[in-house]
Amino acid sequence: MRKVELAEHAGFCFGVKRAVDESVKTQKQYNKKIYTLGPLIHNNDMVKFLEKNNIFAINLEDVEKLEAGEVIVIRSHGVRESTIKYLEDKGMIVVNATCPFVTNIQIKANKHSKDGYKIIIIGDENHPEVQGVNGWCDDSALITMNGEFDFKIPNKVCVVCQTTQKKEIWTKTINKISENAKEILAFNTICSATEVRQKSADDISKKVDVMIVVGGKESSNTIKLYEICKKNCERSYHIENVNELDMNWLYKDDLVVGVTAGASTPDWIIKEVIKKIQIN
Structure with missing residues (x-):
């Protein structure tokens, strides 16, 4: 039988x-179909599970088709400040399940932009978390994915980071900004769950023959886990499910097979993968 080593920190953060539990609890409370603004998490199997529990993802444009009084859950990635106001003005019941770590970034972006700092976000401009944070500073943030800049760094900046960013990118970018800006507020807002998952993935991928990374193909934190593992173990593979x-x-x-999983991967998917590795 193959030996399987599961990373110390893997799976749901x-x-x-919190977002999944809040959605299920809310659906039971209202006992009717409820909605999440976009897929609640980047995991197709989990989205299907939620649909079976009468919880459906919709886009912002679809809100126009809903009647006042419908229940909409804000997913863990968060949304723009204007989006929440729009939903409330439409008469929707808004349940805000934004991750507290993301809320912390939104508050910082909002406060310090009002205090005259130019907000710089280290992250993916196409990711909903980053777009949401930008919406808390009037969509005026400068965004860099990997520490490269196609803009002039202002003198007075406040730097925050997408929760799933790699620490090495944060350090590299802050060093660059420090060479140019005169006044810097720097908040390392990488989520602690992200850091421990990345460290666990780094540790385990150095000592196994094959590395399996389980998680959604659109999941930012899972993709970064895969990148870390691939650097250490050539035979690293990213799969969504068994x-x-x-x-x-x-x-x-x-073989010794290492397994890790992104923060939006439920335990039952991880267990199915491990079982197949062991018995086949």
Whole structure:
């Protein structure tokens, strides 16, 4: 039987679990179909599970089709300040399940932009978390994905970070900004759950033959786990669920196989993957 080593920190983080629990609780409270603004988490299997529990993802444009009094859950990634006002003005019942770590960034962006600081966000400009944070400073933030700048760094800046960013990118970017800005407020807002998952993935991928990273293909934190593992272990693979596990990757029985999972991957998916690795 192949030996499987599961990373010490893998799977659901606090913010994602909180959002899922809050959605299920809210649906039971109102006992009717409720909605999440966008997929609650970046995991297709979990989205299907929620649909079976009468919780459906919609886009902002779809809100126009709803009647006042419908229940809409804000997912863990958060949204723009104007989006919450728009939903409330439409008469929707808004349940805000934004991760507290993300809320912390929104508050900082809002406060310090009003105090005259130019907000710089280290993150993916196309990610809903980053777009949401930008919406708390009038969409005026400067955004860099990897510490490269196609803009002039202002003299007075407040720097925040997407919760799932790599620490090395944060350090690299802050060093660059420090060379140019005169006044800097720097808040390392990488989520503690992200940091421990990345460290666990880094540790385990250095000592296994094959590394399996489980999580949604659109999940930012899962993609970063895969990148970390691939750097240490050439035979690293990113799968969404057990159906994508190719047993040809596990080419002999005495392999040591490492497994880690993104913050939006439920335990039951991780267990299915481990079981297949062990018994096939």
